[in-house]
Amino acid sequence: MIYNIQIKVMPLKELLDPQGKAVLGGLQNLGVTAIQDVRIGKHITLQLEAASEKDARDLAEQACKKLLANPVMEFYEIELVN
Amino acid sequence: MIYNIQIKVMPLKELLDPQGKAVLGGLQNLGVTAIQDVRIGKHITLQLEAASEKDARDLAEQACKKLLANPVMEFYEIELVN
Numbered sequence: 001m002i003y004n005i006q007i008k009v010m011p012l013k014e015l016l017d018p019q020g021k022a023v024l025g026g027l028q029n030l031g032v033t034a035i036q037d038v039r040i041g042k043h044i045t046l047q048l049e050a051a052s053e054k055d056a057r058d059l060a061e062q063a064c065k066k067l068l069a070n071p072v073m074e075f076y077e078i079e080l081v082n
Numbered sequence: 083m084i085y086n087i088q089i090k091v092m093p094l095k096e097l098l099d100p101q102g103k104a105v106l107g108g109l110q111n112l113g114v115t116a117i118q119d120v121r122i123g124k125h126i127t128l129q130l131e132a133a134s135e136k137d138a139r140d141l142a143e144q145a146c147k148k149l150l151a152n153p154v155m156e157f158y159e160i161e162l163v164n
Contacts, residue, residue: 002118008125023126023149030148034141035130036084043090043125044105048117059116066112067105 003048003056006079009069010041044068053080085130085138088161091151092123126150135162 011017020038027035046063050056060078069076093099102120109117128145132138142160151158 010125010127020126026149027145032141032145032148034132035128035145037127037129039127041125041127043092043123044102045092045119045121045123046117047119050116059114063109063114063117066114067108 001050003050003053004081005046005048005056005060006081007044007046007060007064007068007076008041008079009044009064009074009076010039011073012075015073041074042068056080083132085132085135086163087128087130087138087142088163089126089128089142089146089150089158090123090161091126091146091156091158092121093155094157097155123156124150138162 011020017039019040023040024035024038027038046060048056048059050059057078057080064076064078065071093102099121101122105122106117106120109120128142130138130141132141139160139162142162146158146160147153
């Protein structure tokens with residue numbers, strides 16, 4: 001069966017996020033001053049073939065560990081949508 | 083009140099996503115062959131001060147239109163989490 005998986009990869013909360021800080025500055029320059037914090041990460045969608053929901057999750061987990069996320073600087077959340 | 087907003091900005095479905103294609107190739111080289119498609123976009127979290135849920139959504143919408151998303155190549159989805 002084909003599964004659609006959504007993965008969110010974000011910089012760890014303890015770390016400074018320079019890209020987010022730059023965007024926050026940009027928004028304030030554009031007059032959007034109510035925004036207090038911005039953090040930017042990656043959003044990845046995978047389409048994969050697996051026998052069960054658990055297999056699909058395991059595959060996504062494996063992809064995150066092997067390539068998609070850097071655990072030193074990032075955390076990830078996997079969500080199955082079907 | 084402080085609202086936390088999650089925004090997903092992805093390349094339009096009709097467009098090629100070279101970054102996703104590169105990651106797909108990388109995963110296959112690493113032996114994760116069950117994955118058939120990868121698309122990569124941005125995940126943005128905003129923290130903002132607003133009087134109501136509707137105001138918070140409007141502010142996020144405004145931020146997307148002014149800076150966060152490029153409507154020629156990307157679509158976005160705003161989600162309020164609190």
